[in-house]
Amino acid sequence: MTTSAMSLNRRRLLALAGAASGAAILAGMPLPARAQGSGKLTVWVFDQTTSTKLKEGFPLAYPGYELEIVQMPAADLIQRLVIALQGGQGLPDVVQILTRETGALFATGQFMDMTAELEPLRANFPEGILLDNEGELITFIQGPGNMGFWVNRAALETHGLAIDPEGTWADVVAVARELKEKSGGKSHVFIQPPGANGFLMFNGYFNARGGNWWDASGNLVADAELAADTLQFFVDLKTEGLSYDTVWSAPNYWDLIKDNTIVGYTMNYAVGSTNLKRNVPDQSGQWQLVTWPRWNAGEPQRTGNFGGHVYAALRNAPNPQGAKDVVMWWLSEAGIKAQFETVGTLAYAPARDVVDLNIPDPYFGGQTVLSDLISVPFPQFYYQHWTETTSALTNAVDQALSGAKTAREAIDEALAELRAI
Amino acid sequence: MTTSAPPDAAGRAVPHKERPETAGKSLPRRRSGGGEPRWAPYGFITPFFLLFLPFGAGSILLAVAMAFLSWPLGRAPSFAGVDNFRAVLFDPVFRTGMWNTLRMLVVFLMVLMPLAIFVAVAINQLSRRTVNVVQIVLFAPVTMSLIAVSVIFSLLYDDNVGLLNNLLRGMGLSGLPFLSSPDFAPWAIVAMRVWRVLGYYAIMLYAGLQSIPDELYEAAAIDGAGWWSRLWHITLPMLQPVTLFVLVAASVASWEVFAEPNVLTDGGPARSTYTAVMYIFETSFGKFNLGRGAAASVLLAIAIISTTLIVSRLLRSRHQ
CATH class of the missing domain: 3.40.190.10 (Periplasmic binding protein-like II)
Incomplete structure (x- = not known):
């Protein structure tokens, strides 16, 4: 293979990647995984099934991060989070919490404003799935509990x-x-x-x-x-x-x-x-x-x-970019598949292009x-x-x-x- | 205490310093070189204080300080005066929690104490070999996980398939809503708590019975005292220090009841089993109002200390 051929291939590859990115934006999906993030990332979770998928899938998309998942019972997680917020140290970057806990927790103003990331995708979510506080979009419900x-x-x-x-x-x-x-x-x-x-x-x-x-x-x-x-x-x-x-x-x-x-x-x-x-x-x-x-x-x-859970980034996350990347990873192709394989229900329109929800x-x-x-x-x-x-x-x-x-x-x-x- | 000193030949109590066997001899001196060094006792108690000061006394002081602060999650605290106490005292949910805890405490003690004394006296009648087996059996419930016990009792009490209701129906009676009626649920929880700790406190009382000199019973028997008279005039008065301890320990544990109603009824139905500690937990880790939760904790601590003082005073005055 000649150098010019390689160069051509690289150019073609870049063009294809650009086209794919453009198509993804048009389809309302977040960009595929970007690998520029780095540093340590800590995620507190209460549930093993979704966090295992995160642990497996996220490093493939973002190899620069050193991801640590800390699992504990839901009630313990809230207590530990309260103490960390009150003490102002030992905060994780992202926490998994039950949807029912979001009202009081988000009202404290301690969660990251993700409006810039989520607002462009608003049309892809049905009513009730995006969660906000004081006009700031914080996150979206996973495994929404449609009764x-x-x-x-x-x-x-x-x-x-x-x-x-x-x-x-x-x-x-x-x-x-x-x-x-x-x-x-x-x-x-x-x-x-x-x-x-x-x-x-x-x-x-x-x-x-x-x-x-x-x-x-x-x-x-x-x-x-x-x-x-x-x-x-x-x-x-x-x-x-x-x-x-x-x-x-x-x-x-x-x-x-x-x-x-x-x-x-x-x-x-x-x-x-x-x-x-x-x-x-x-x-x-x-x-x-x-x-x-x-x-x-x-x-x-x-x-x-009737329930569901969210992954939400902390406003004072030690690694803010990493925290955003974790939340948004769930809307990438790998994240959608992970949600489908764990919680089943997906209230995000582009998911229909990634997984088949019409399974008899x-x-x-x-x-x-x-x-x-x-x-x-x-x-x-x-x-x-x-x-x-x-x-x-x-x-x-x-x-x-x-x-x-x-x-x-x-x-x-x-x-x-x-x-x- | 003069009563602990051995009597001299004339029957008078002799202070330890003047005991005949040590009179005229020099007491062994505490040495700084070999033997027990002067600082040894302090060394033994130091580890306790190293842990107690930051984690025990420190936590208590912090909780008291927090009770006077407004401390929104993740923000700087500010002095709130007695606002938290006022808010807690005027909160009908807190009053419900305190009232439920108090009434369950009173019934718990009224059922537990006679039963524990009865069981202790009954054990005292058994042979030593039998006592060892009975003690293990009686002590077993308190070694079991509280959550596991609560789950088992939720099955026993179940309206539809519970063992108790099946027994009642088997006898031709209608089932009882043990956990689904506000009239039954608090007492179903009290019954479970009595079952769990009865053996534990009975064994403590049994140990107290062991320290009562046989001579007292023998003298009473010579005087013609019957079983009931010996129980009333010798056993119960001599058992008073242990009874006091059991009463205080059981009442403190009752004020702090949380896990049983949390698992069995979640404070319901209609808040009939909602307790003071459930309020503190909800306020601190549900509403994220740590100042108000701390104020409720301080009020609960005052209630516990008051109960302890009242119980001690009542028993001591009776003794005197």
Whole structure:
């Protein structure tokens, strides 16, 4: 090979790389990995699956960095972060935190403004995925908890019943009543978890109806009537015996599904699909995803938010460029694949060009569960003052379900408590 | 204490310096060369203070100082006076936490103390070989992980599939909402705590029983005192120092209860098992308000010290 030929090849290579970069920008994806960053990078994580992917994939894209991943339980991570922020030393560059923790943490102003990186990509994210504070974009939700309604279609069919995928919650309740009658009160298409999980489920319904407790600035904006009406729905399910008191983390939960005590429940992808398939493999082909029934016929379909996590960079990160690179790596091709292989759900439009979300799932009768679930977004939701909100609203849900207070009284009391913050 | 000195021939207590066996002899001198050096005792206690001063006393002082500061996360602190204390005291959630902790503490002690004394007295009746086995069995629950115990009890208490409710239904009774009703949940947690620590405190009381001289019981028996009379007039009064320790230790542990309600009920239902320490934890690491969390800690410490003083005073006055 001659020198001129090599030079030509290099030029051609550079031109191709330039064209690829331009195409990527046009497609709304961040540039492929740039290798100029260097120095030590520390990332605190609570979950092994996604962090393992980060540990494997990030150094390939950014070989200049010395990446250290420190794994610890989620609660420990928050305590350690609080102490590091308060002490002003020992800060990591990036932390993985639950979406529910972001409101109070981002409000401290201690997280990096990533507006320059994320704003150009805004159109690629559905509503509710980008998280901000005081107008600064901070990060995006990974594994967004789009709620779905998971139904054992075969179990319902044995009673001559079916859930209409285009129906409303009132239609589902009508089926639940018939199911109760025909199964002698044994089978249920709703569950009622105790405590904070009960509130989180209620919150999913509330969010699906456009409800928010707070706005982006932390002002209380809750619609008491909407909240009370949604809570009354829960109370009625319990009063009528249509919901079964349990939680997906209960040791006998999957046994209750196996013996058809539970033939339907509302949940995110992780529990609704991944855990169901793992724990009840024998019911493959029997289940169905009803993305999310509407509250009223004719309304646009919206689901509720139930969790997820984020990787967020600290404002005072020792390696600011590295911190940004870690967060943005998750939107590179390798990062998208890593998200797909770990959390499954991806709410980022260009991901459809990298991974195939339209995979028919035999467990759900060939439904394309991932893309169907993601196709129904949730309205923007603000996790401000989340500890106080969880405490006050869990109490409200408990009081209403026990009959100690009406749904409206319980909501009014909770909102009065939140107003006093 | 004069009572600890051995009596002389006339039966009077003799101070140690004048004991006959040492009178006229020179006491062994502390040497600076060989034997036990003068600084040896200080050397032995130094490691404790090296750790206690920064991590014990230092932390306490820091917490008290933080209670008077407004210290937003990642920013400089500023003096807040008594604002944090005012905010905590006027917070109905804190008052709920304190009230729940107090009522669970009172019931816990009322159930634990008679049971522990009863078990200790019962062990005292057993042969030495049996006692060794029984002590191991009784002590076992306190060696188990608190989280593991809580998970096991959440299964026992489960409304639908719990062993207790299955037993009740087996007897033709209806099940009880052990953890799902505000009327039952606090007491279900108290029952679990009693089960866990009963053996631990019973063994302490049993050790106290061992130190009561047999002569007292023999004299009482000669005087015609029955079992109940001996228990009431000899055992319980002589056991008072150990009882005081058990009461104080158990009440301090009760004020600090956190893991059990956190695992079993998460403070619910309807905040019926929400405790003072849960409030401190939530305020500090959920709301990130370390100043207010520290103020709540100081108030809790005052409650603990007050309880300790009241319990000590009550028992001492009864003794006197």
